[in-house]
Amino acid sequence: MKIGVIGGGAWGTALAQVAAAGGEDVLLWALEPDVVGSINGSHTNPLYLPDVPLSPGIRATGLLADLSDSDALLVVSPAQHVRAVLGGIDADGRALILCAKGIESGTQKLVSEIAEEMCPEASIAVLSGPTFAAEVAKGLPTAVTLACADAALGERIAARLARPRFRTYGSADVIGAEIGGAVKNVLAIACGVVDGRGLGFNARSALIARGFAEMTRFGVARGARPETLAGLSGLGDLVLTCSSTQSRNFSLGKGLGEGRSAGDLLADRRTVAEGAFTAPVLQQAARAAGVEMPVVDAVCALLTGAMTVDAVVEDLLSRPLRPEAH
Ligand SMILES: NC(=O)C1=CN([C@@H]2O[C@H](COP(=O)(O)OP(=O)(O)OC[C@H]3O[C@@H](n4cnc5c(N)ncnc54)[C@H](O)[C@@H]3O)[C@@H](O)[C@H]2O)C=CC1
Numbered sequence: 204m205k206i207g208v209i210g211g212g213a214w215g216t217a218l219a220q221v222a223a224a225g226g227e228d229v230l231l232w233a234l235e236p237d238v239v240g241s242i243n244g245s246h247t248n249p250l251y252l253p254d255v256p257l258s259p260g261i262r263a264t265g266l267l268a269d270l271s272d273s274d275a276l277l278v279v280s281p282a283q284h285v286r287a288v289l290g291g292i293d294a295d296g297r298a299l300i301l302c303a304k305g306i307e308s309g310t311q312k313l314v315s316e317i318a319e320e321m322c323p324e325a326s327i328a329v330l331s332g333p334t335f336a337a338e339v340a341k342g343l344p345t346a347v348t349l350a351c352a353d354a355a356l357g358e359r360i361a362a363r364l365a366r367p368r369f370r371t372y373g374s375a376d377v378i379g380a381e382i383g384g385a386v387k388n389v390l391a392i393a394c395g396v397v398d399g400r401g402l403g404f405n406a407r408s409a410l411i412a413r414g415f416a417e418m419t420r421f422g423v424a425r426g427a428r429p430e431t432l433a434g435l436s437g438l439g440d441l442v443l444t445c446s447s448t449q450s451r452n453f454s455l456g457k458g459l460g461e462g463r464s465a466g467d468l469l470a471d472r473r474t475v476a477e478g479a480f481t482a483p484v485l486q487q488a489a490r491a492a493g494v495e496m497p498v499v500d501a502v503c504a505l506l507t508g509a510m511t512v513d514a515v516v517e518d519l520l521s522r523p524l525r526p527e528a529h
C-alpha cells in the first residue's frame with residue numbers, strides 16, 4: 204500500500220506530511236527538479252512550504268510514472284493543470300483523492316468531472332475544507348470534508364488519512380464539496396478588496412454572508428446539498444480564506460483594493476491564486492444556469508480592470524433592495 208501525491212506545491216507537500224505521519228509509504232511527484240531535490244536531500248520544500256521540516260518518510264520524484272504502484276493518489280495540482288497531469292498517469296482501479304479547488308476554464312468542469320473523463324475506471328473522492336497548508340504541515344488542529352459517492356470507500360479513505368490533529372468528516376456529496384472550495388476562492392478575493400480599500404469589518408461580514416448566499420444558489424443549481432455548503436468545505440473554508448492574508452486569494456484582493464492591477468499582482472507569482480482562474484468561468488457557468496452572483500461579477504470586473512474598486516462597491520450597494528432570502 205502506497206500513497207502517491209501529484210503536486211509538490213504547498214498543499215501537496217502538507218498532505219504528504221499528513222500521510223507520512225501515519226506511517227504511510229509516500230511518494231510525491233513534483234514538476235520542479237528543485238523541489239524533488241530538496242525533499243529528497245534535506246527534507247524541506249523551500250520553494251513552496253518554507254520553514255517546515257518534512258518527514259524523512261516522504262520521497263519525491265520528477266517522473267509521474269513512478270507513482271504507478273500507489274493504490275491511492277492525492278491529486279494536488281492546480282485545477283487548470285489537473286487534466287494534463289491525469290493524462291500522464293494510469294489511474295485505473297485506484298482511488299483518486301482530488302484536492303484542488305477550482306473550475307476548469309473553457310469546459311466549466313469541476314475537478315471530479317475532469318477526473319471522471321480522464322480516468323473512468325478510477326474511484327473518485329474529494330478532500331476539501333479550511334486548510335492553510337503551513338498550519339497542516341506543522342500539525343496544528345484541522346478538520347476536512349472527505350466526500351465520496353461510494354460510502355464504504357469514503358469511510359476507508361477518511362480513516363486512512365485521519366490523524367490525531369487532522370480530522371476527516373465523511374460526506375456523499377462530491378459536487379457540494381467541490382463547489383464550496385471553488386467558489387470561496389473568488390469570494391476571498393472580494394474580501395481582500397474590502398480589506399485593501401479599508402471598507403471595514405461590517406462590510407467584510409456582509410460580503411461573507413451574501414457571498415455564501417451566492418455559493419448556495421449556484422451549488423444547489425449544480426446539484427450540491429445545502430448542508431455540505433454550510434459545512435467545512437463551504438462556509439468553513441469561506442470564513443478561513445476571507446479572514447487572513449495567509450490566503451493567496453485574499454492577498455490578491457487586498458492588492459486590488461490598494462489600487463494595483465491584477466496583471467501586476469499575478470505577474471511572476473509562483474504560487475497559485477485559484478480564484479483568479481475560477482472567477483470568469485464561474486461567472487459563465489452561473490449565467491448559463493440562470494444564477495445571479497453579483498459578488499462574483501464584481502470580482503470579474505476588477506480582475507479584468509473593467510471597473511474601479513469604488514465603482515464596483517457603488518454598484519453592489521445600489522442594487523435594488525430585496526428580501527434577504529432571495
Ligand atoms: N496552499 C493551501 O493552503 C491549499 C491549497 N489548496 C489547493 O491545492 C491546489 C494546489 O495549490 P498549492 O499546493 O497551494 O500550489 P502552490 O501555489 O503552492 O504551488 C503551485 C503549484 O503549481 C504547480 N504547477 C505550476 N505549473 C504547472 C503545470 N504546468 N503543470 C502542473 N503543475 C504545475 C507547481 O508545480 C506547484 O505544485 C490548488 O487548487 C489550491 O487551491 C487546497 C487547500 C489548501
Ligand SMILES: O=C(CO)COP(=O)(O)O
Nearest residue numbers: 332333334335450451452
Ligand atoms: O484553500 C485554502 C485554505 O483552505 C488556501 O487558500 P488560498 O489558496 O487562498 O491561499
